[in-house]
Amino acid sequence: MNEIVKPDSLIVAEAESLTETFFGGCPHDCPDTCSMLFDVKDGQLQGVRGNPDHPMTRGGLCVKLKDYEKRHYHPDRLLYPMRRVGPKGSKQFERITWDEALDTIVSRWKAIIDQYGPQAIAPYSYLGNQGLVHGLNGGDAFFNRMGATVTERTFCGEGSCTAWLLTVGPTAGLDPDSYIHSKYIVIWACNSVSTNLHHWAIVKDAQKKGAKVVVIDTYASRTAKAADWHIAPKPGTDGALAMALINAIIAQGLVDQDYVDNYTVGFEELKERAADRTPEWAAEITGVSADDIRKLAREMATEQPVGIRIGVALERHYGGGQTIRAVACIPALTGAWRHVGGGITQFGVWEHPYKFDVICRPDLIPEGTRVVSNLQIGRALTGEMKLDPPIMSMMCWNSNPVTQAPETDKIVEGLMREDLFMVSAEHFISDTASYADILLPATMGAEMEDMILSWGHLYLTYNTKCAEAPGEAIPNNEIFRRLAARLGFEEENFKWSDSECLEHYVDWSSPACEGIDLAYMREHGFARLKVGTPDDRAPHREGNFPTPTGKCMLKVEGAANFVAPPFRQMYEGFQPGEALDPLPDYLGPRESHTNDPELAKRYPLNIVSPKSHYFLNSCYANMEDKQKGQGEQFVMISQHDADARGIRDGDRVKVGNDRGAFKGVARITDDVKAGIVVATLGYWRQLNEGTVNSISSGAFTDMGHAPSFSDNLVEVSRAN
Numbered sequence: 001m002n003e004i005v006k007p008d009s010l011i012v013a014e015a016e017s018l019t020e021t022f023f024g025g026c027p028h029d030c031p032d033t034c035s036m037l038f039d040v041k042d043g044q045l046q047g048v049r050g051n052p053d054h055p056m057t058r059g060g061l062c063v064k065l066k067d068y069e070k071r072h073y074h075p076d077r078l079l080y081p082m083r084r085v086g087p088k089g090s091k092q093f094e095r096i097t098w099d100e101a102l103d104t105i106v107s108r109w110k111a112i113i114d115q116y117g118p119q120a121i122a123p124y125s126y127l128g129n130q131g132l133v134h135g136l137n138g139g140d141a142f143f144n145r146m147g148a149t150v151t152e153r154t155f156c157g158e159g160s161c162t163a164w165l166l167t168v169g170p171t172a173g174l175d176p177d178s179y180i181h182s183k184y185i186v187i188w189a190c191n192s193v194s195t196n197l198h199h200w201a202i203v204k205d206a207q208k209k210g211a212k213v214v215v216i217d218t219y220a221s222r223t224a225k226a227a228d229w230h231i232a233p234k235p236g237t238d239g240a241l242a243m244a245l246i247n248a249i250i251a252q253g254l255v256d257q258d259y260v261d262n263y264t265v266g267f268e269e270l271k272e273r274a275a276d277r278t279p280e281w282a283a284e285i286t287g288v289s290a291d292d293i294r295k296l297a298r299e300m301a302t303e304q305p306v307g308i309r310i311g312v313a314l315e316r317h318y319g320g321g322q323t324i325r326a327v328a329c330i331p332a333l334t335g336a337w338r339h340v341g342g343g344i345t346q347f348g349v350w351e352h353p354y355k356f357d358v359i360c361r362p363d364l365i366p367e368g369t370r371v372v373s374n375l376q377i378g379r380a381l382t383g384e385m386k387l388d389p390p391i392m393s394m395m396c397w398n399s400n401p402v403t404q405a406p407e408t409d410k411i412v413e414g415l416m417r418e419d420l421f422m423v424s425a426e427h428f429i430s431d432t433a434s435y436a437d438i439l440l441p442a443t444m445g446a447e448m449e450d451m452i453l454s455w456g457h458l459y460l461t462y463n464t465k466c467a468e469a470p471g472e473a474i475p476n477n478e479i480f481r482r483l484a485a486r487l488g489f490e491e492e493n494f495k496w497s498d499s500e501c502l503e504h505y506v507d508w509s510s511p512a513c514e515g516i517d518l519a520y521m522r523e524h525g526f527a528r529l530k531v532g533t534p535d536d537r538a539p540h541r542e543g544n545f546p547t548p549t550g551k552c553m554l555k556v557e558g559a560a561n562f563v564a565p566p567f568r569q570m571y572e573g574f575q576p577g578e579a580l581d582p583l584p585d586y587l588g589p590r591e592s593h594t595n596d597p598e599l600a601k602r603y604p605l606n607i608v609s610p611k612s613h614y615f616l617n618s619c620y621a622n623m624e625d626k627q628k629g630q631g632e633q634f635v636m637i638s639q640h641d642a643d644a645r646g647i648r649d650g651d652r653v654k655v656g657n658d659r660g661a662f663k664g665v666a667r668i669t670d671d672v673k674a675g676i677v678v679a680t681l682g683y684w685r686q687l688n689e690g691t692v693n694s695i696s697s698g699a700f701t702d703m704g705h706a707p708s709f710s711d712n713l714v715e716v717s718r719a720n
Contacts, residue, residue, distance in 0.1 A: 019046060022466035023525030026065055027135070027445050028616045029127035031176075031347075031456020032198040034061060035526040036068075038446045043468035045069045045446045054526050055177060055534070056198045056457050063629060064616045072444050072467070074623065076428055079471025082439040088416050091434045091686075098472060098482075101438050106486045108421045109146075109393060116389035118147035119370055124377065126153050128398035128619065131450035131463065132354060133501045134443075134476040135398060140360035140569040142480040145489050147366045149391065152373045152568045152705055155404065157455075159315035159706025160346060161564040163324035166556050166580075169546035170350035174307050174343035176457050177534035180206050181341030184303035186214045188327060189238065190311025193222040194613040196456065199309065212303065214296065216241070217313075218608050218710075219636070219678050220671035231296065233286035235606040235676060235710050236317035236589030241293065242326035243586050244282030247274040248297035249333050255301075256335025263543035264332050266555020266583065273583045285588070287673070301334040305342030313610065317711035319587025321703025326584035332552040337540040349455040350546075351531050353510035361493065362570035371574045374399075375707050376698045378407040381414020393421040397442065397476055402431035402685055403618040406696035406707060409660040412685075425479055428622055431685045441473040448475040449498045451506065451521065458529045460506070460513075462521035465498075477501065555582050563705050576705060587702055591713040603657045603713035605641065606676050609692045615682035622684055633664040633688045636678040637716060642668045645717060652719040655679065655695060657712065662690030663719050677716055 024036035035051035048068040052059035061068075081101035086092025096104075112120050123143040129135040136153065144150075152158075176199045179185060185203055192200035200223065207213050207228070215227035216238065224230040233241050249255060250271055260267045279290035279297075300306050308331065314324055328344055336342035357363075372380050372387070379385040381394070401411055415422060415435035424436035433439055446467040454461055477498055484494035496504065499518075508517050512529040521527060532539065545552050561576040593600040614630035615621045621630075635653055647653060649668040654661055655677065664679060672678050679692045699708050 020466070022464040023051070023462055024048065024445060025450070025452035025461035025463040027129045027131055027450070027452055027463065028064070028619060029130060030616065031196050032056065033130065033452050033454035033456060033459070033461050034065065034198065035459070035461055036061065036065070038464065038466050040446065040466045045072050045467040051525060054459070055528075056202070056459065058198065058201065060198070060201070062197050063614055064620055064626070067625070068445065070625070071620065071623065072446065073470065074428070076622065077470065078426055078428055078439060078441040079473060080441055081472065084437045088418075088435045089412070091429050093429070093439060101440060102482055102486055105423055105438055106483065112392045112421065116392055119149045120389040120392040121146065122149040122372060122380070122391045122394045123151055124374060124394055124396040124399055124401065126155050126374070126399040126404070128400070128617070129476070130453045132359065132453055132505045133450045133498050134448060135453060137356065137359045137566060137569070138476050139397065139480050141364065141493055142484055142489070144361050144364040144569055145484070145491065146487070147369060150365065150369055150371045150569050150571045152371055152563055154373060154375060154563060154567055154705045155707060156312040157315070157347065158563055158567050159321045159701050159704035160310070160312060160324050162562060162704035163321040164328060164346045165564065166559055167325050167328040167553050171539060171546050172348040172351040172458060172531065173539070174341070174345045175532070175534055175537045176345055176348070177202060178341045178537055179203055179307045180209070180534065182206050182211050182305050182307035183341070184212050184214070184299060184306040186216065186300065186306065186308045187223060187227070188216045188308060188310045189314035190309055191217065191221040191223045191610055192309070193226065195311070195611050199456065212299070218676060219673075221610065222613070231288055231292065232673065233288050235608055236319070236592065237286040238314060239319045239323035239326055239586040240277070240282040240285040241288060242323055242330070243274055243277035243584070244279045244293050245297045245300065245330060246270065246326060246333065247277045248279055248294045249301050249330070250274060252294070252298060252301075254298065255333050259335040259338065260333060263540070263545070264552045264554050265549055266553065270329065270554045270583055273585060277586065285586070300330065304334070304336060305339035306331070306334065306336045307341055308344040310344065310346060313710060315701060315706045316709045318590040318701050318708060320701045320706055322581070322584050322587050329552070329554050329584060332554065338538065340536060340538045342538070343540065347455045348458050349453065351458065351512060351529060352454065352460070353507035353512050354453065355505055355507050356566050356570050358493070359505050360566075360570040361491070362572070364491070365569070365571055365573070369571070369573060371568060371571065373705055374401065375406055375700070375705070377401055377405060378410025378414055379698060381417065381420065382410050384410070392419065393423070395423040395425070396432055397425035400430045400432045400618045403682065403691050403693060406693050406698040406709065407659055408685070408691065408694045408696075425476060430618065434686065440479055441471060442479070443469045443473045443475045447473065449502070451502055458531055460516065460521060460527045460529065462525050464522070556580070557582050561703055580703070589711045590699060590708065591697070591711055599713055603715045604675070605714050605716060607655065607692070607695065607712050607714045608676065608678050608710050609681050609696070610678065612680040612682040618682045618684060621682045622687065633662070633683045633691070634667045634679065635664045635716060636667045636669050636672050638670070638672050638674045638676070639668050640674040641677070641716070642666065647716070647718055653716050654719045655714050655716050657695050657714045659697065660690065660694035662688070662692060662694045677714065
């Protein structure tokens with residue numbers, strides 16, 4: 001038989017069309033930071049899979065990410081630099097070149113600096129991308145060098161960080177992987193099924209082995225329904241529950257006195273503070289029975305190892321910081337820290353060897369530079385916040401404040417200013433980007449190299465640049481490199497390639513990186529830090545807390561309020577500085593029937609706004625398949641409250657207060673108690689009649705300038 005000989009051109013074409021697999025990291029704002037596999041053919045992303053070798057990802061992805069390639073090649077993707085040609089918010093833009101876009105930005109900025117000074121320019125970013133190079137802090141060095149206004153980014157977790165650092169210091173605490181060894185698991189204010197899915201898989205495995213799973217959450221979330229016991233305190237009252245647990249643990253003689261004596265500071269003072277915070281006292285406040293509080297306290301003290309996973313929602317009312325301080329004291333009182341699988345989990349990032357000073361360059365910030373909170377950008381842009389100079393330009397990337405920040409109506413009013421020069425680096429013409437003067441197309445995950453910051457576990461995660469960016473999209477860091485060159489910034493870091501950034505942004509010489517370098521990451525895709533294994537890690541078995549005393553600080557003398565530096569461009573100037581109570585305690589919500597009865601007469605319902613299951617904050621909320629899965633913007637309401645307002649299931653309703661309003665479809669359900677409504681976050685304003693943050697207050701909570709998204713009263717009525 002004659003051998004068939006293929007032409008060389010055909011052999012080359014077939015070779016070029018083979019699908020190749022590359023390591024990726026999910027860039028989204030999620031504690032799981034999944035290790036992914038990118039399937040790429042002819043420079044095009046074909047699909048994504050969870051990395052089966054990663055101990056936490058375990059081959060699975062959430063419903064948001066499982067078809068990530070559809071987001072890369074969505075027909076509405078922003079592909080070219082654009083200039084606004086219609087009214088702000090109208091989404092009327094024309095295509096321009098990169099040179100035209102960058103020259104316009106630089107000329108406008110130079111004019112603003114000449115007239116007002118550099119603080120008239122403000123950066124605005126958050127965790128729309130979690131990469132070390134292209135994410136939250138990726139533009140900090142640029143704007144610090146410019147001398148622009150420093151912006152605090154405190155959307156979620158920052159009050160928790162303040163409380164955590166005061167109590168136990170910068171420790172990763174209980175390893176999420178170690179929950180497989182827990183016999184009793186408390187998930188507090190975290191809907192893991194929707195927002196921490198891969199940790200939930202570990203919790204379920206522990207549950208199958210006999211662990212009891214308790215979920216503490218205001219409403220019956222997907223996670224609460226899968227628990228062995230759901231405890232539902234009223235919104236903003238978790239601090240009362242935590243203080244009553246401390247009271248009950250002490251009163252029932254369940255304190256691990258040896259651990260307390262050797263590894264804590266302030267027990268006697270905390271005991272005195274908690275003496276009248278009885279379960280009966282808390283029952284009146286929380287709606288949780290005194291018997292249940294005592295039972296929970298007894299089980300949390302005796303069913304060791306006990307693991308507590310706190311969610312960012314725990315901080316989202318006025319007393320959120322104090323609540324987290326109280327909860328963080330419990331594992332020390334019970335001695336849970338002695339055990340593998342015992343203790344508490346906040347953010348794993350504290351033990352990651354990231355070099356934020358190198359990333360952010362705070363040394364470049366001019367002395368006296370002011371600070372503005374991203375949560376109050378509406379007040380800043382409208383002039384309600386008396387700024388001198390006023391903000392005359394804002395650049396937004398990795399964030400969509402028109403849906404994600406509070407006081408939405410004020411933000412829109414501010415963005416409508418004709419004298420405000422707005423720049424947006426984006427993937428789509430989002431709600432915020434629609435008000436921009438210049439739009440810059442940014443790359444997505446598979447189109448750029450990065451290391452993805454992991455705040456929810458103890459693995460480093462590498463992301464390969466393996467797909468060609470469509471159109472003229474470029475990475476965020478390349479945008480700042482080009483702008484820096486045009487502005488004449490000569491510092492070496494503005495000339496680093498993305499690969500060079502990664503060499504400098506991680507402390508590869510750290511003991512946590514023993515045997516790990518960038519070459520290793522490229523070869524393996526992920527690496528577990530050398531901080532103990534899930535089967536032996538008990539970092540505080542004998543104290544060793546990274547606090548000034550080396551002990552768990554049940555009491556902190558002389559503490560002042562602060563925002564953790566990575567969330568304010570590593571700037572230490574103008575920290576909040578208010579004196580803090582030396583001891584944890586209950587501080588009730590600002591907007592409540594108890595604290596503000598007159599307001600409650602007009603707006604009698606508490607609203608809670610958790611994350612959506614199919615959206616990642618506001619990402620994916622413009623994609624038809626995710627919209628279909630998530631459903632139309634809805635409002636969960638009890639039968640009691642619906643009947644009182646003549647509302648039927650499926651009615652279109654209006655939810656509002658003095659700050660604004662939004663509309664959605666009523667879902668009458670037993671998942672919420674009377675007096676509470678639930679509406680999830682992330683829906684786009686341009687696709688709906690308002691969104692949930694239209695009603696949110698920009699007031700800070702007690703610590704870390706955290707947001708009060710769950711400290712809002714509203715009224716609900718039929719929309720027609």
